[in-house]
Amino acid sequence: MGKKRKRQKPPQEKPSNQTEMASQEKAVAQKKKKRHTVPQRRERPNWPLTALAVVGMVLTAYLVITSLLDQAPLYCDDGSSCDIVQQSRWGTFLGVPTAFLGFLTYAVLGHIGFRVRDREKHWKWAWAFSLLGLCYSVYLNAISLFVIEALCAYCLASLTIMAVIFGVVISQRPAGLRTIKFTTWAGETAVVTILLIGGMHLHYSGVFDSSAGPEDPFLKGLALHLSKENAVMYGAYW
DSSP states (O other): OOOOOOOOOOOOOOHHHHHHHHHHHHHHHHHHHHHHOOOSBOSSOOHHHHHHHHHHHHHHHHHHHHHHTTOOOTTOOTTSHHHHHHHSGGGEETTEEHHHHHHHHHHHHHHHHHHOOBHHHHHHHHHHHHHHHHHHHHHHHHHIIIIIOOOOHHHHHHHHHHHHHHHHHHHTOOSSOSSOOHHHHHHHHHHHHHHHHHHHHHHHTTSSOGGGSOOOHHHHHHHHHHHHTTOOOOOOOO
16 A cells, blocks of 8 residues: 555745734724824814803903992992892902902913813813802802892803803813813812802801801991982981
C-alpha cells in the first residue's frame, strides 16, 4: 500500500490583513464617536442669555439709581403698592438697595453668556446663578403678595426676566456632560440657594439685626408720604 498523503491545511490569512482590518474598524468607530461628540467650547457668545441679562441689568440699575437719588421710579407714586414694596424693609439688604443684588446677579449671568466659552463651565454656572436669582425673585414677590399685601410691577418684571433666563439655561443643557452629574449638581445648588435665601429671611426677620425686624409696611409708607408732604400734626392735651 502506498503512503497516505497528508491533508493540506487551508492557507491562513496573513497577520497583516488582520491588523489592517482592526485599524479600519477603529477608524470607523472614531469617526462615529466624533459625529456624536459635542464641541467642548462655544464658538460664539450665548446671545439669548446675554441679551436677557442686559435687559435685567438695565431694569435693576434704574431702580438702584432712583433709590440712591431718593426718587420714586416711574409709575410708582407715593403711597402706591409699588412705593410700599420699595420702601419696606425688604427694599434694602444691609443698607444696600435690594435691586443692586439683582443687578449683580444679572451682571454675572451676562458675563457668563458673553465670556465663558467652555460648554460645561458655561452651563454649570449659568444654571447656579439663574436658579439663585429665580428663587430670590420668587421669595421677594411672595413676601410682597402675602406679607406686605402689595405688588410691585418692577419686581414682577424682574421675576419674569429671571424665569425666562432659567428656562433658556435648562433648554441649553449640553448633552453628555463629562465632569458634571446633573442630579448631584442640581441638588448641591438647590441646597446652597435655600441656605442663602433662608439666611436673608432670618435677617429680614430681625434674628441677626433687630432694626431690620418686622414693621408695619403700610404705616411706614404712610409716614414717608406724610413726611414728603411736610404734614404737621396738631393736637391738644386736657
